[in-house]
Amino acid sequence: MLKITNLTKSYGQLLAVDHIAFEVNEGEIFGLLGPNGAGKTTTINMICSLVKPDAGNIELDGLDMHQAGDTVRKHLGVVPQEVALYEDLNAIENLRFWGSLYQMKKQELKSRIEQLLEVTGLTERAKDRVKTYSGGMKRRLNMAVGLIHQPKLLLLDEPTVGIDPQARHNMLDTVKDIAKEGTTILYTTHYMDEAEMLCNRLAIMDHGRILAIGSQDEIKQIVGENRLLRVMGSFDKLIAESLPNKLKELALISIAENEVVYSLPVEYGTGEFLETLIKSGFEIDNLSINEPSLDSVFIKLTGRELRD
Numbered sequence: 001m002l003k004i005t006n007l008t009k010s011y012g013q014l015l016a017v018d019h020i021a022f023e024v025n026e027g028e029i030f031g032l033l034g035p036n037g038a039g040k041t042t043t044i045n046m047i048c049s050l051v052k053p054d055a056g057n058i059e060l061d062g063l064d065m066h067q068a069g070d071t072v073r074k075h076l077g078v079v080p081q082e083v084a085l086y087e088d089l090n091a092i093e094n095l096r097f098w099g100s101l102y103q104m105k106k107q108e109l110k111s112r113i114e115q116l117l118e119v120t121g122l123t124e125r126a127k128d129r130v131k132t133y134s135g136g137m138k139r140r141l142n143m144a145v146g147l148i149h150q151p152k153l154l155l156l157d158e159p160t161v162g163i164d165p166q167a168r169h170n171m172l173d174t175v176k177d178i179a180k181e182g183t184t185i186l187y188t189t190h191y192m193d194e195a196e197m198l199c200n201r202l203a204i205m206d207h208g209r210i211l212a213i214g215s216q217d218e219i220k221q222i223v224g225e226n227r228l229l230r231v232m233g234s235f236d237k238l239i240a241e242s243l244p245n246k247l248k249e250l251a252l253i254s255i256a257e258n259e260v261v262y263s264l265p266v267e268y269g270t271g272e273f274l275e276t277l278i279k280s281g282f283e284i285d286n287l288s289i290n291e292p293s294l295d296s297v298f299i300k301l302t303g304r305e306l307r308d
């Protein structure tokens with residue numbers, strides 16, 4: 001549906017987006033995951049023609065975005081990172097205003113507004129002025145605005161930043177509902193858990209570049225599919241250190257007085273590991289197993305953790 005090739009943008013000396021390429025398939029939620037300054041918003045702004053690329057192509061359904069212009073752009077909806085609403089108007093008036101810009105017919109607009117207020121859970125507050133809304137409500141209305149003209153592709157730029165956990169949860173549910181109704185979504189975030197919860201496929205972006213792209217499973221394979229096994233309890237330190245000699249797939253990560261961490265490839269069951277521990281005289285108080293995650297991929301690719 002969306003095909004990006006060689007997309008590039010510099011600001012002076014800074015390469016904000018550095019020759020990136022990716023495709024978003026119809027019906028999926030595609031994630032663009034990266035820390036502050038990665039180039040996510042610049043990418044979104046180039047797709048919706050707010051920023052002119054230095055080079056590269058953007059195609060929607062096989063049509064070049066810049067040549068085909070408005071006929072293509074009307075299939076695109078954008079929810080900007082910064083909320084853009086009229087605070088003195090209510091939700092219906094805001095939606096009516098944006099809908100009229102797309103020359104929607106009165107009746108069509110009316111029923112679309114009702115539907116979107118329902119989807120975003122704003123029906124009850126629809127006649128209150130936006131300035132009386134919570135941050136989460138404003139973000140949901142911002143999203144409804146992006147959807148007013150029934151775009152095929154919705155660009156969502158960090159829709160959950162700055163809202164409380166409950167509102168964030170609601171927002172993620174709403175995004176899933178929108179996708180289920182058939183809207184394809186390009187979703188940017190710097191929250192790993194959101195990418196894990198929502199996205200069919202994703203790209204990891206840092207310093208303007210795409211470092212990895214694929215399904216979650218494909219991306220997790222980058223870390224070599226190791227589980228981290230953290231054992232707490234009492235044990236003989238020398239024996240604990242020599243355990244990888246007994247179970248050769250095991251690697252020692254760290255060891256302290258009452259805690260030792262090993263890694264084990266996911267294809268080996270943890271049963272044999274537990275048996276080896278017990279036979280070696282471990283008294284286990286607690287055991288935690290961490291599956292490979294997008295977090296560990298990001299650390300491996302960039303040497304940093306993904307934080308604000």
Ligand SMILES: Nc1ncnc2c1ncn2[C@@H]1O[C@H](COP(=O)(O)OP(=O)(O)OP(=O)(O)O)[C@@H](O)[C@H]1O
Binds near residue numbers: 016036040043081
């Ligand atoms: N108009 C501009 N002028 C100069 N530099 C800019 C401009 N817009 C963005 N940049 C720079 O380009 C880089 C990418 O910014 P961008 O806003 O695309 O990142 P982002 O991934 O959206 O980050 P965030 O998570 O903070 O929103 C940053 O280093 C930013 O400072």
Ligand SMILES: [Mg+2]
Binds near residue numbers: 041042081157158
């Ligand atoms: Mg941004």
